[in-house]
Amino acid sequence: MDKTNDIIRLIHSLVPSDKKIRIMNVCGSHEHTIAFSGMRSLLPENLEIIPGPGCPVCVCPESDIINAIYLSKRDDVILVTYGDMLRVPTQKGSIRSEGKNFRMITSPFEALNIARSNPGTKIVFFSIGFETTTAPTAGILEMGVPDNLFILSSHRLTPTIMEILVKDAEIGIDGFIAPGHVSAIVGSNAWNVFSEKYGIPTVVAGFEADNLLLGIVEILRQLKSGKAQTGNVYKGVVKPEGNTQAQRLMEKYFEVADVNWRGIGHIPGSGLELRDEYSSRDARKVFELEEVKEAKIPGCICGTIILGKAYPSACKLFKKVCTPKTPKGPCMVSFEGACNIWYKTSSDTQNIEHR
């Protein structure tokens, strides 16, 4: 606690009184720590910590979920995916409410086991998420998947979406807290582009509150000195070059693709699809899936929240009709979604007592 107090005092001394500073975190687990620790209540009023596009469930396009529902209704298919994905609402309902044959898994290895023990059935692994979940999916492909296992890839690239955010003047980001788990895969060097090309301090942090606070200190120091760099306060886990073995496997099985992000739209070069050599494993091709146009959820501003342009409490549906039990938009579904986290922690920029 003494150490924490020291870091917080340091933060107060580093934030200029005449300027608003906006630091974005790009990881649902970071937002989780920030909200559950009540961190915002300890920071200077003019220092904003904004939740960004860090929730893999929230950004998964509606079209892929509708296709997953369709696949689970086929008698010859069992759809397997991560728990949160089952509850994400779409214009056609959720996998849980509308699907037929589906199972929840916690790791791609479970998908592999289900395929091995059900040789007469087609197992479709609806594989979503950022680099952190792409790597293990590549891992099972490298292990050699049975003929009845197919991948519905809905993977997204973190650096690409961050670059989109940087270019959006409306958001105005002064610094990034780079995601700890993603950085363990891609390496801290992957963020050099932000400091070198855009002059935005970007610091990799872990998930303990003190570590995140140190990350904020590092960003503020860079802002004060006027020299942006890539920092890393999570050195025990994140290396500059990252996990090169994981990168090699991702490169081997996936290629960059132009994809949609839920609530945000089409972003060139921001997703990953299976390479042509592995098209026999690609559920999109094997089952001839088609894109479904995204429906607008009346009143839901999840897309704006993901882009860091609004806080969850700004949404008219938040805590009224949209709750973790009755989510209207994707950000209320996942453990990593900003709305879900803010709901559970009663977070609201209005009720934080600044001192």
Next chain:
Amino acid sequence: MKKIEIGHGSGGRLTRDLIQKTFLKYLSSEELKPLEDAAYINLKHHHVAMTTDSYVVRPLFFPGGNIGKLAVCGTVNDLAVSGAVPRYLSIGFILEEGFPIEHLEEILKGIAESAKQSGVHIVTGDTKVVEKNKCDGMFINTTGIGEIVKPLPLDNVSVGDMVLITGTIGDHGTAIALVRDEFTITANLLSDCAPLNDLLQPLFEIEGLKWMRDPTRGGVATVLAEVSDVTGLGVEIFEENVPVREDVRFISDMLGYDPLYLANEGKAIIIASHESANKILSILKKHPLGQNASVIGHVTSKFKGVRLRTKIGGERLLDMLEEDMLPRIC
């Protein structure tokens, strides 16, 4: 395997057989034996506390207990936290056709053991059988009568009072979560389901004891939010002081649950005067069920609602739980 038939609820021979051969094997008291329409009971005082609760927990058997144990402990605890000594219990069963008698016996064992442990007499009961698929195997209702020793109305609570918890929180909620079908995680977690009267009765003699409640559904946060709602005062609790088992914390993190909102079936929140808090704490710590007891916060007039002071010194508000995080946990 013998199973429950619709006729077991008819009130006729089969019902009589079930009561005499199965229920009475486990639940026998002088008051119950005559099997009359009402039990004659003897209360020393005229002032009694009475409570009733229905138990629809799913699954019926869980690590650390079963619906029967839960039904007795739940009602015993409701009396104990009200400042009463639990004396008599009624038990009503709604059984589903096809329910294995073997399972019923297992549940009756849990009831008998908890009743013995807490010193309550089961003096009357009821059995109904419903058709298959009309209930989840078994529902239980228990009504309890206790002798009031120390009335503990919420009006007693005032600014400066301390808030205590008798042990680790969230054990029951996580144990139930793990046995639900959706999760494949395995951990050695047990529900904390236990009768608390033996732990709490010695506190009735303490002058500064103000109020108690067992934080079941909705957990500690919801109970404290109710305290604030009714009294108009604020409650500040300190995360550092709230005892949570490491494995409960780990599982909660993984499943996205907050231990402060998880159900407990063997814990009590106690509000006591500032002067008496340490004395109460030392009494609790001497009992096996109170070894992890802790002072977790205090009552204040500086704000309304419940505020959690986090480990790093930050603060966040704790609202009431709006809906169960888990279905049918007690």
